[in-house]
Amino acid sequence: MKSTAPSAALLLCVLSRQGHAASGRQCRNVPGSPGYPDAAAWNAFNETIAGRLVNAVPSAKFCADRLGGCTDVEWSSALFRNTIPGAMNGVNWEQGYDLFPPSLCYRNGTTCGQGDVPLYSAEVETVADVQAAVKFASTYDLRLVIKSSGHDSLGRSTAPQSLRIHTSKLNSISFTGNFFVGTQDMGAAVTVGSGVHMNDLYQQGKANGRITVGATAATVCAAGGYVQGAGHSALAPTFGLGADNVFEFLIVVASGELIQVNNVTNSDLFYALRGGGAGSWGVIVSATFRTFPTFNSTGSVITLAATDNTAMAALATLHAEHIFDLDATRSAQYFYLFRDPTSAGSTMTLTSFLINQTVAQSEAILAPFLTAAQALPNITVVSSTYTFALINDLLFMADDSAGVNLVVGSRLIPAAAYKNSPEMVGKVYQQLLDSGAQAILGNLVAGGQVADNAYIDSAVTPAWRTAKTHIILANEWLDSIPLDQINARRSLFKTTQLPILEQLSGPDAGAYSNEADVMEVDFQTTFFGPNYGKLTAIKSKYDPEDLFIVGAGVGSERWDEWGLCPV
Ligand SMILES: Cc1cc2nc3c(=O)[nH]c(=O)nc-3n(C[C@H](O)[C@H](O)[C@H](O)COP(=O)(O)OP(=O)(O)OC[C@H]3O[C@@H](n4cnc5c(N)ncnc54)[C@H](O)[C@@H]3O)c2cc1C
Ligand SMILES: *[C@@H]1O[C@H](CO)[C@@H](O)[C@H](O)[C@H]1NC(C)=O
Ligand SMILES: *[C@@H]1O[C@H](CO)[C@@H](O)[C@H](O)[C@H]1NC(C)=O
Ligand SMILES: *[C@@H]1O[C@H](CO)[C@@H](O)[C@H](O)[C@H]1NC(C)=O
Ligand SMILES: *[C@@H]1O[C@H](CO)[C@@H](O)[C@H](O)[C@H]1NC(C)=O
Ligand SMILES: *[C@@H]1O[C@H](CO)[C@@H](O)[C@H](O)[C@H]1NC(C)=O
Ligand SMILES: *[C@@H]1O[C@H](CO)[C@@H](O)[C@H](O)[C@H]1NC(C)=O
Numbered sequence: 007m008k009s010t011a012p013s014a015a016l017l018l019c020v021l022s023r024q025g026h027a028a029s030g031r032q033c034r035n036v037p038g039s040p041g042y043p044d045a046a047a048w049n050a051f052n053e054t055i056a057g058r059l060v061n062a063v064p065s066a067k068f069c070a071d072r073l074g075g076c077t078d079v080e081w082s083s084a085l086f087r088n089t090i091p092g093a094m095n096g097v098n099w100e101q102g103y104d105l106f107p108p109s110l111c112y113r114n115g116t117t118c119g120q121g122d123v124p125l126y127s128a129e130v131e132t133v134a135d136v137q138a139a140v141k142f143a144s145t146y147d148l149r150l151v152i153k154s155s156g157h158d159s160l161g162r163s164t165a166p167q168s169l170r171i172h173t174s175k176l177n178s179i180s181f182t183g184n185f186f187v188g189t190q191d192m193g194a195a196v197t198v199g200s201g202v203h204m205n206d207l208y209q210q211g212k213a214n215g216r217i218t219v220g221a222t223a224a225t226v227c228a229a230g231g232y233v234q235g236a237g238h239s240a241l242a243p244t245f246g247l248g249a250d251n252v253f254e255f256l257i258v259v260a261s262g263e264l265i266q267v268n269n270v271t272n273s274d275l276f277y278a279l280r281g282g283g284a285g286s287w288g289v290i291v292s293a294t295f296r297t298f299p300t301f302n303s304t305g306s307v308i309t310l311a312a313t314d315n316t317a318m319a320a321l322a323t324l325h326a327e328h329i330f331d332l333d334a335t336r337s338a339q340y341f342y343l344f345r346d347p348t349s350a351g352s353t354m355t356l357t358s359f360l361i362n363q364t365v366a367q368s369e370a371i372l373a374p375f376l377t378a379a380q381a382l383p384n385i386t387v388v389s390s391t392y393t394f395a396l397i398n399d400l401l402f403m404a405d406d407s408a409g410v411n412l413v414v415g416s417r418l419i420p421a422a423a424y425k426n427s428p429e430m431v432g433k434v435y436q437q438l439l440d441s442g443a444q445a446i447l448g449n450l451v452a453g454g455q456v457a458d459n460a461y462i463d464s465a466v467t468p469a470w471r472t473a474k475t476h477i478i479l480a481n482e483w484l485d486s487i488p489l490d491q492i493n494a495r496r497s498l499f500k501t502t503q504l505p506i507l508e509q510l511s512g513p514d515a516g517a518y519s520n521e522a523d524v525m526e527v528d529f530q531t532t533f534f535g536p537n538y539g540k541l542t543a544i545k546s547k548y549d550p551e552d553l554f555i556v557g558a559g560v561g562s563e564r565w566d567e568w569g570l571c572p573v
Contacts, residue, residue: 031552031564033571034149036167037125043146048126051142055128055135062092062127062170064100064111065409067118081113084225084406088155088174091127095408098483099161103492104567109166112485122161122568124151124170131175133256133264136289139171141262144553149569152289152554154200154230157223157406159414160524162231162285162556165568171289173230174201178292181214185253185294188270192253197294200229205402212398216297217241219251222340222357224403229255229293231284235520236466238476240338240359240401243454249280249466250459251296259288260553278544278560281466283519283533285556286545304360304368305400309388310379314350315439317384318343321354323432324382328375329424329474333453335371337361341448345439352439353388359400365392411483411492414447415499415523417511418473421453434510438479441502447478467535469516476518477511479503499523519558529558 035041043051052059068090069076080086087093094100102109102121109119128139143150153163154173164170176199185195196218198207205224211217219239220228228237228248237248245251254268255276267275278287312318325341332339339358346352360368369392379385393400423430438446452473460471483495494501500523508515517526519533530538541560555562555569566573 031572032147034167034569035147036149036570041147043142043148047146051138054138054142055130058129058131058135060091060127060129062124064118064121064123065090065093065097066100066111066113066115068092069113070118082407082409084155084157084408087408088225091129091170091172092123094153094156094158094161094164095406096159096161096412097409098411098413098496099158099164102166103489103496105166108489115485120166122164122166124164124166124168127153127170127172129172129175133258133291136171136173136258136291137262137264139169140258140260140289140553143169144260144262144551150553151556152285154227155203155225157226157408158231158284159412159521160557162524162559165570167568167570173199173227173289173291176291177201177203177206179206179210181210181216181297187253187268192296194297195253195294196297197292198229199292200227200290202227202229204228205404208398208402211297211300212396214297215300217300217397217401218295218297219245219248220401221248222401222403224406226406228295229290231520233293233295234279234282234284234287234290236281236470236518237520238449238451238456238518240451241361241397242451242456243332243336243338244361245298246455246459247281247466247470248295249464250455250462252280252293253296254294255279256291256293257288258291260549260551264291274544275548277463278465278541280464281470282537282541282544283465283556283559286554286559286561287548288554300396300398301362302394303397303400304358304363304365305393305395306358306360306368306372306391307355308358308372308376308390309353309355311353311386311388312351313384315352315436317382318352318354318439319432319436320382321379321385322435323429324378325354325375326424326428326431328378329428329450331371331375332358332360332450335361335363335367336454337363337371339450341450343435343446343448345444347444359397361397365394368392411485412480413496413499413523414478414480414521415503415526416476416478416517416521417504417507417515418452418469418517419475419477419511420469420472420515421457421474422472423510423512424474430510434506437506438503441506443479443503444482445480447480449476449478450474451476465534465537465541467516467519467533467537469535470518473516476521477507478521479507497525500525500527522558524557526558530563533558534560
């Protein structure tokens with residue numbers, strides 16, 4: 007999907023239903039077009055799904071219409087936002103910045119447009135509900151989107167004029183000691199509905215003495231976008247990616263059929279669902295993941311402050327020189343840098359998960375870096391904590407913060423870059439900070455078993471197998487800035503930050519499709535590497551009419567930014 011001249015494209019789409027002869031495909035039906043379902047058809051569909059169809063509105067409108075409004079705490083709670091059918095967690099994805107004219111609904115605004123928010127949401131509770139919604143969308147040629155948590159960093163769970171399938175209520179969790187794929191006993195596993203949040207999975211795992219590979223987040227859904235993108239984890243260096251640990255999916259595909267997908271049945275789709283990109287294949291009802299016996303670990307949170315960019319750059323180089331210190335224990339670390347908006351300074355917070363280590367062992371692992379860091383000029387340790395607990399408890403979070411305008415861009419940084427030129431990390435950090443970067447989010451979640459799993463035949467891009475870290479540039483803004491400045495922030499990664507980051511990653515580095523820039527120019531190669539051709543063929547087999555189209559996803563090059571008209 008391209009973001010160029012979007013307004014013209016939409017106008018064309020609305021004015022003419024002829025579509026493009028070359029693709030043989032027309033624009034999808036929107037209100038006002040002859041094939042759009044009338045009120046009676048919507049009512050009949052609603053009855054089919056037991057009255058679970060709701061009108062969706064932007065979260066700002068939902069709050070404005072709600073008695074007493076929404077408090078700031080509610081607005082920024084992912085759990086609360088999940089109860090709003092029209093909401094995304096990043097509110098910018100609800101805005102129709104690129105529509106003509108732009109259609110916006112700000113929290114404290116005086117006007118409200120529907121923006122990129124779906125018109126209807128099917129709050130599905132059963133497989134039959136999902137099947138009915140897929141068939142309805144397909145029969146009437148509607149734009150269809152799927153949302154489980156609404157966390158998506160590329161806005162792929164929303165689209166204007168669309169029908170949404172919201173899978174939040176598919177939230178069953180069931181553990182077994184012996185899960186069979188065909189006749190083969192794969193051992194202990196857990197089957198989770200596609201609406202199950204990570205925190206519930208960790209908590210239920212604790213009750214069963216088990217742990218699964220999952221996100222460092224509260225409400226991200228394991229069997230939603232997470233696993234389809236690849237799924238990194240604090241446990242990835244120890245156990246591999248989320249997608250490396252899935253045995254089976256139950257999914258409703260474009261035909262409306264519910265199918266079982268594993269290594270022996272529909273194995274081509276099994277390949278695609280493990281790394282081939284979220285939202286491009288069908289509606290996942292549930293997924294079954296390998297479980298491991300739970301264990302104790304140490305969680306450590308250390309915040310370091312730098313007075314200026316030069317000091318932070320030196321710290322970043324030192325950190326890069328010590329990046330392999332965690333390898334012996336296959337541990338993981340998040341190293342998140344935030345600029346202090348009120349000074350020239352910045353902080354770096356290291357959240358480490360030291361797998362199977364005591365506090366004393368963990369202190370010893372981090373000591374070489376920390377001792378050297380404290381000797382650097384203009385660097386101070388602000389705080390430092392170590393907690394020994396069950397890994398389920400260390401990974402548990404009550405909620406995620408949401409409700410801001412946020413876009414990201416990222417690259418997977420090869421281990422070789424750290425081995426050969428750690429000083430380049432500092433150079434790149436210095437340039438990023440000097441160019442105005444607000445946040446550089448480093449994720450040491452690769453290497454170890456992620457690299458060892460390179461043999462697995464799945465759509466996970468090979469860039470994950472040679473990576474050491476996944477580095478995200480996050481760009482936020484307030485509703486109060488004018489649209490041209492908003493658009494500059496939306497494209498800041500592409501215009502300014504990527505050229506800097508590429509000095510470290512190399513020009514052909516891959517990126518993690520779940521935490522990336524939806525405007526990525528060559529997303530096919532950057533997100534999917536050599537797998538794109540095979541993924542295209544699998545998509546045409548299971549979704550020949552392109553019912554499931556998402557931004558920067560397989561097949562999206564055939565559609566406009568909104569998935570409404572062919573290009
Ligand atoms: C606070 C936070 C922490 C994160 N931590 C991690 C992390 O530790 N590791 C990691 O790998 N990623 C992490 N992510 C990124 C996360 O993996 C992506 O945002 C992912 O897209 C979320 O999937 P979801 O289904 O929960 O979100 P949604 O926004 O609901 O959906 C995301 C995508 O998946 C599709 N989808 C959702 N449900 C279904 C379904 N039932 N069937 C088919 N397609 C579906 C949607 O159409 C969309 O394309 C984090 C994100 C946030 C905001
Ligand atoms: C669907 O039906 C339910 C129950 O009858 C009703 O409350 C709801 O408003 C209907 N949805 C729409 C979009 O009309
Ligand atoms: C909007 O209104 C709320 C509640 O009145 C307030 O707390 C908030 O700071 C305001 N601004 C934005 C951008 O939400
Ligand atoms: C999947 O099947 C292939 C053969 O088709 C086999 O080599 C591989 O080990 C199987 N993987 C799992 C996880 O069963
Ligand atoms: C974790 O450590 C506690 C002591 O702090 C111990 O009682 C418990 O058995 C350990 N759990 C596991 C799974 O090793
Ligand atoms: C440390 O900070 C001081 C004053 O803030 C500055 O003059 C000096 O150059 C800095 N040193 C380094 C190495 O960043
Ligand atoms: C943790 O250590 C115990 C005891 O040495 C071992 O049995 C277990 O496999 C380890 N678990 C992990 C995840 O490393």
